[in-house]
Amino acid sequence: MIEEPYRWVEAIANRREYIETQLAAGSPIAAVGYLDGILFVTLGRARQKIFEIYDRIAMGAIGHPGDIERLRLAAIELASTEGFTRSAADVSLRRLAHYSLSPVMKTAFEQVYGPPYLARLLFAEIGSSPKEDLFLRIDYDGAIAADGLTAQPRQRFAVLSGTRQSAELMEKFLQKEHITDAVLSDAVNIALDAWSVGRLAMGENGTKEIPGRDVLRKHRGEQLANAAIEAAVLERDNKSAIRYRILADEEVRSGLQK
């Protein structure tokens, strides 16, 4: 047993370090608001990283596939039973994150003899107007960072990356470049550039400043040559209740700027 409090603090610190190391290589994900909704973009070689949770909610994740899968299934089950017993309008990302996922992840993280969730999650929920969109990130320790719940100026984008440095640089890039009413193809370009910024900032020798446009496009070109673009949108004015749509790789590539 850990009897002395400082041992517990130490154990938690070790655990945090271990998890950060495990997550450090995760390919970044960018979620950006655009003219008709919200776009999720990442680049990958094998595993799917962007998922549909419910009619108006999508999720991106990095971490251990087994843990992502458990959290994903839990989120889908909670949203589906809520949508079934009440209505689709009663399914809310805010409640899903604050009352269900975050406490579970915090508990798993702090019980030092049990396994934590090696996962970092990025959610977006599309509202009936851009004002009601919600972007929300849950970390492995249950910490929630949200854009849309407070009275602060809205960013209308969110990022997820393996390291803090990478995520911060992506945010800095998007604060400068993101246009809220861009058409889809422009949004894809900005999101892919943000991805490149995040990728270049990873690792110990990662860049600490936003790279120039030439460097970004060169890096992006190299990456696109041997990885698939994974992208999905939540569309606001979709006639169907289900707003989630996967974008095919070719559909995304056709709109790319050189």
Place this chain on the structure above:
Amino acid sequence: MDKPPLVLDPNFSGASEDFPAVLRRKGLLQIVPEPTAAAGSHSFVPTESTTILAFKFAGGVLVAGDRRATAGNTVVYDRADKVLEIDRHSIMAIAGVPATAWEMARVLEHSFQYFRRTQLQEMSVDGKVRALSKLLRDNFGFVVQGVGVVVPIFATYDWNSKPEARLYFYDAMGAQFEVTDYAATGSGSPAVRGILYYENSWGDKKLKELNEDEAIAIALRALDTAAEADTSTGGVDRSGKIFPLIKIVSREGITTLPEEKIAAVFRQSVA
């Protein structure tokens, strides 16, 4: 020594429950009592709804239902929706007890979506057809007690092996029957089957060759004929301007015909 059986983590998606099982685990789906031999005399008369039909025509599958819901010989409601969209390409039309049928439709709708979201692939047409069959089978206890009979029609568009519209009808125990041309269930269905059989065999065109307007006309005539002899079928209410609900399943998805369109065909070819 025998190898132990492979035990999968219940959270492993390949071993996960289907959506009705999730609901049952959470106590959100009623477990129907086992059928008992003698249901006894029951004075409770459930609300029922009647006469739905579907047939394949040139533009896909047309599914139509009258709007009347009855309990015994009382008309309960004259604007009931018996043709329900389950997903982008599937329609379930119901004859029988609406309370049970609407619940089934909700379970079914969520089952298909739950499967797609958890398993990251669309459920096959056979899987969907079977899912409805299982719900009907699970409901059989109510059927025997005389309070929950549902006899649905299921129409969908199959994107797999050979893209085409598919049409099924069921009996109350859950047996599914795929049909090539048409299906009708509910109390007014004998008249409707007669008309559809006649039209398909000796009409000007086979049902499959009809264009949209012709198909709507046949559907309206069939429902009007059913209503002529069956009090539980609403047909077309001429004074109240209540028209049957008609939806079409095609390659592009589901179209709900606007009332003006149905009214126009009605004035031209039926009234």
